[in-house]
Amino acid sequence: MKATIVTVGDEILIGQIIDTNSGVIAKSLDKIGIGVHEMLSITDDKQHILNTLSSLQNKVDVVIITGGLGPTKDDITKKTLCEYFDDQLIINEKVLTHVTQLIEQYFKRPITKLNQDQALVPSKCEVLFNQVGTAPGMWLQKENTVFISLPGVPYEMKYLIENEVIPRLITKYERPFIIHKTILTYGVGESLLAERIETWEDNLPEFIKLAYLPNPGRVRLRLSARGVDENLLKKEISTQVEKLQLIISDCIVGFEEDETIEVVLGKLLTNKKLTISTAESCSGGKIASIITSVSGASNYFKGSIVSYATETKVNVLGISQEIIDEFSVVSKQVAEAMALQSQKIFKTDFAIATTGNAGPDKGDADAEVGTVFIAIATPKGVFSEKFNFGQPREKVIDRTVNQGLEIIYKEILKNY
Template identity: 70%
Template sequence: MKAAIITIGDEILIGQIVDSNSGYIAKSLDKIGVEITEMISISDNKQHILDTFSKLQNTVDLVIITGGLGPTKDDITKKTFCDYFNDELVVDDQVLEHVTQLIEGFYKRAITQINKDQALVPSKCIILHNKVGTAPGMWMKKENTVFISLPGVPYEMKYLIENEVIPKVVQEYKRPYIIHKTILTYGLGESLIAERIEDWENNLPEFIKLAYLPSPGRVRLRLSARGINKEILVKTIAENVISLTKIIGDIIVGFDDSETIEVVLARLLSQQNKTISTAESCTGGKIAQLLTSVSGASKYFKGSVVSYTTDVKINVLGLAAELIMEHSVVSEAVARQMAVNVKSLMKTDYAIATTGNAGPTKEDGNAKVGTVFIALATPNEVIVTEYDFGQPREKVIDRTVIKSLELLQKEILKNV
C-alpha cells in the first residue's frame, strides 16, 4: 500500500515555518505498513493543488493533505476539493454544533459567520471529527485513490491521524508488515563501517534493506524488513542483528532511535551510581544540554560551568592566570585543569572539559581553527586528547560534543 503526503502553504515554501507534519504522518503510516512514495510542499494556489491531485491520482492508494482548512480567505482546500470531486459545500450540523460549543463554551465569545463557515464541507466527503479544533478532516475517494485533508495545526493534525485516520486505514486496507531495527554506532565513519560489514550486507535476504544514516560523530544503521509474515520478519531481523554485533560490536552503543548516546550514558551512570559534571568553553554548554535532555538526569548530572571566556576560567573555575599565559587558553594543560577543577567543584565521579577554537577566527590564543582539547577526569586519572575537527564552526562544535560523550562512554564501560 502506497501513500503520498502534501503540505499546503506559502509559509512553508518561503521558509517561514518548518514542515514537521509530514514527518509525523510518515512515521504513523509506516508503523501500519503503508509505504510513503512522495512528500510534496505546494503553494496556496488552486490550480497548483488540482494539478498535484491529478498527478497523484491512481498512482498511490492514499493522498494525505495538511493545511488550507482555516477560516480565512487564503484557506482554499475545501473549495478545491469541491472542484476536483465535482461537489459542493454544505453545512454539516454535527460540525456546526461542535464549533459553536468550542467558540461559545470554551472561548466564551459569540460565534461569528467566519466560525460557522468551518462547518461547510463537501457533500460527498466522510467527516473526520476534530475534537481539538474547529476544522474537520475530510476523507474522499476518487477511482483508486483516497484523498484525506487535515488541518495544518500540528496538534489538530496529530489528533486526527491518531484517532481518525489510522484506525480507518487499518479497518479498510490490507497492509504488509514493515519492521525496522536501528543500530546506533559511534566512533567510525560511514565508509569505514561499510567496508567492515560488506560481506554481511551482501548476504542480507532480499526482503531486508540496510540504510546508513550518518550524522556528526555517529552512524545509525537501519534494517527494514517488509512482508506478510510478521514472525519471520522479526526473527530474521534479530538473527542478522546478532551476526552484525559480532562484526562491529566495538562501536555499537545502542539500538533503536531512542538509544542515543545520552540515553546510553544515562543508563550506565545510573546503574553504576556515578555522577558527571562539565566545564565547557568551545561547546558552550551543549554537552550539558544533551546530558540533561534525558528524564531523570538529576540523578547523575550535577552541573556545568560554561567558561567561554578566559576570565571565567580564572574567576569561576579557579585556573591560574599564569597557566593560561604559559600554555594558551587552547591547550592540553588548560583542558586538564578545567576538568580537574570542575570535578572538585561539583564533587562528581567524572568530569568533561572542552577548550578549542571553533572558528571562524582564532580569537584567544593562536590555535589553528578546528583545534580542540577534550579532557576527561575519571575517578583514577585525567585523560586529555587533542583533535583537529577542521571547519566549519558548527561541525567543530558538534563533533566535539559527540566525541566527548563517546570518550566518557568508553571509560565507563571499562568498569562494567
C-alpha cells in the same frame, strides 16, 4: 501499498517554517506497513492543488494533505477539495458545537463568522473529529485513492493521525509488515564502516535492506525488512544484528529505533546510579542541552558552566590564570582543569569539559582553528584527548559534542 504526503503552504516553500508534519506522518504510516512513495510541498494555489490531486489519482492508495484548513481567506484546501470532488460545503453540527464551546469557554468571546466556517466540510467527506483544535480532518475517496485532509498545526495533525487516520487505514487495508532495527555506531566514519561490514551486507536476505544514516561522529545503520510473515522478519533481523555485533562490537552503542547516544548514555548513568556535569567553552552548552533533552535527565545531570570567555573560566569556573598563561586557553591542561572543577562544583561522578577554536578566527588561543580538547573527569582521575575537526564552525561544534558523548559513554561502559 503506497502513500503520498502533500503539504500545502507558501510558508514552507519560502523557508519561513520547516515541514515537520511529513516526518510524523511518514513514521506513522511506516509502522502499519504503508510505504511513503513521495513527499510534496505545494503552494496555496487552487489550480496547483487540483493538478496535484489529479496527478496522484489512482497512482497511489492514500494521499494525506496537511495545511490550508484555517479560518482565513488564504486557506483554500476545503473549497478546492469540493471542486475536485464535484461537491459543496455544508455545516457539520458536531464540529460547530465543538468550535463554539472552544471559543466561548477558553477564549471568553462570542464565536465569529470565520470561526463558524471552520465547521464547513464537503458533504461527501467522512469527518475526522479534531478534539484538540477547531479544524476537522476530512476523509474522501475517488476511485482507487483515499484523500485525507488534515490541519497543518502540528499537534492537531498528530492527534488526528494517531486517533482517526491510522485506525481507519488499519481497518480498510490489508498491509505487509515492515520491521526496522537501527544500530547506532560511534567513532567510525561511513566509508570505513562500509568496508568492515561489506561481506555481511552482501549476504543479507533480499527482503532486508540496509541504509547508512551518517552524522558527524556517528553512523546509524538501519535494517528494514518487508513481508507478510512478521515472525520470520523479526527472527531474521535479530539473526543479522547478532552477526553484525561480532564484526563491529567496538563501535556499537545502541540498538533501539530512534535511541540516540544521549538516550543510551542516560540509561547507562541511571542504571549505574552515576551523575554527570559539564564545563563547556567551544561547544557553548550544547552537550548539556543534548543530555537534558532526554526525559528524566535530572536524575543524573547536575549542571553546567558555559565558560565561553577566558575571564569566565577564571572568575566563575576557577581555572588558574597561571595555567592559562603557560599553556594557552586551548590546551590539555586547561581542559582537564575545567573538567575537574565542574566535577568538584557540582559534586558529580563524571564531568565533560571542552575547549577549542571553533573558528573562523583564533580568538584568545594560539591553537589552529578546528583544534579541540575534550577532557573527562572520573572518580579515578582525569584524562583528555586532542582533535582537529577542521572547518566549518558548525562541523567543529557538532563533532565536539558527538565525540564528547562517545568518550564518556565508552569510559563508563568499560570501567564502571
